[in-house]
Amino acid sequence: MTPVLCIGSVLWDVIGRTPAHMSVGSDVPGHIIRVPGGVALNIAFGLARFGVGCELLTAVGRDIDGTALLEEARQRGIGTAHAYVSDDLPTDRYMAIEGANGLVAAIADAHSLERADDKILTPLVDGRFGTEAAPFEGVVALDGNLSEGLLGRIAKGPWLSAADLRIAPASPGKAHRLAPLLRMPGATFYVNLEEAGLLLGARPKTAADAARGLSDRGAARVVVTDGPRPAASARDGVVLTATPPEVLVTRVTGAGDTFMAAHIAVERDGAEPAAALEAGLQAAAQHVSGDIAT
Ligand SMILES: Nc1ncnc2c1ncn2[C@@H]1O[C@H](COP(=O)(O)OP(=O)(O)OP(=O)(O)O)[C@@H](O)[C@H]1O
Numbered sequence: 001m002t003p004v005l006c007i008g009s010v011l012w013d014v015i016g017r018t019p020a021h022m023s024v025g026s027d028v029p030g031h032i033i034r035v036p037g038g039v040a041l042n043i044a045f046g047l048a049r050f051g052v053g054c055e056l057l058t059a060v061g062r063d064i065d066g067t068a069l070l071e072e073a074r075q076r077g078i079g080t081a082h083a084y085v086s087d088d089l090p091t092d093r094y095m096a097i098e099g100a101n102g103l104v105a106a107i108a109d110a111h112s113l114e115r116a117d118d119k120i121l122t123p124l125v126d127g128r129f130g131t132e133a134a135p136f137e138g139v140v141a142l143d144g145n146l147s148e149g150l151l152g153r154i155a156k157g158p159w160l161s162a163a164d165l166r167i168a169p170a171s172p173g174k175a176h177r178l179a180p181l182l183r184m185p186g187a188t189f190y191v192n193l194e195e196a197g198l199l200l201g202a203r204p205k206t207a208a209d210a211a212r213g214l215s216d217r218g219a220a221r222v223v224v225t226d227g228p229r230p231a232a233s234a235r236d237g238v239v240l241t242a243t244p245p246e247v248l249v250t251r252v253t254g255a256g257d258t259f260m261a262a263h264i265a266v267e268r269d270g271a272e273p274a275a276a277l278e279a280g281l282q283a284a285a286q287h288v289s290g291d292i293a294t
């Protein structure tokens with residue numbers, strides 16, 4: 001089967017976790033871990049867990065961090081042969097603080113991916129996965145870590161014009177970058193309620209309101225999650241909702257990416273929209289409760 005192309009960030013997450021409630025200026029004991037991250041890699045890991053073949057189109061540095069990340073991916077069966085490995089750009093990094101009150105703050109340094117620009121997309125036009133005349137027709141998971149300029153060019157350019165495109169903003173801070181892609185005919189958006197609100201320029205109260213709102217703005221298909229509250233999907237005016245299982249939350253980083261990977265994986269096996277929504281919520285529940293490894 002054609003692999004899913006995961007396009008976007010592959011970087012190291014440095015995450016500080018503490019059971020204490022954190023606020024600005026807190027300095028508390030806790031644990032600091034370094035794990036592979038970046039939305040595109042998180043989605044690839046999720047797809048690999050479902051046995052879905054995938055390939056990374058990303059940029060990493062030709063350095064210890066980049067080499068180790070690609071090796072981690074390969075060990076899980078993820079294709080890395082088409083990733084752009086830069087001689088002069090360093091591998092990107094993300095750092096986050098998680099307390100009893102959830103994600104307190106995070107900073108993403110994805111500047112190397114941004115600077116690599118459309119070099120990461122070369123395999124889509126040089127014949128490896130497609131050409132300008134015969135663009136790639138398979139599933140693509142695209143993250144919003146790409147620069148705003150490149151995302152704008154993707155909306156009009158040849159690279160992903162025929163793909164079954166699944167798009168995730170990398171963070172609320174980058175949600176606006178996706179605006180140029182909103183009306184792409186083959187696109188599905190996976191956003192949380194906050195990101196949906198930022199794209200809408202409004203404050204939807206529920207995932208269903210947000211999904212309807214984005215559909216009204218011309219999005220072909222939307223899936224909106226809202227933490228422990230009901231998630232929704234919308235296509236052609238039909239809105240579905242489903243409630244996440246109640247779980248004890250041990251970690252929050254990456255839940256949305258896990259949801260998206262599961263949703264894509266079961267749809268490739270023919271799942272209908274309601275079943276795909278349920279599968280996404282089940283996988284996310286396992287993720288936040290710590291039942292599946294990062
Ligand atoms: N507190 C929670 N309790 C139960 N399930 C949760 C909780 N937080 C997240 N989830 C599960 O994870 C899914 C995605 O969460 P959320 O809407 O917070 O996405 P997100 O903000 O994109 O996640 P992240 O940025 O952490 O990857 C939810 O639909 C739900 O299934």
Ligand SMILES: O=c1[nH]cc([C@@H]2O[C@H](CO)[C@@H](O)[C@H]2O)c(=O)[nH]1
Nearest residue numbers: 009037038039094108170171254
């Ligand atoms: O701007 C970004 N923020 C967060 C992420 C990734 O999302 C995950 C947290 O939801 C985490 O793995 C981080 O690397 C990213 O790739 N870009």
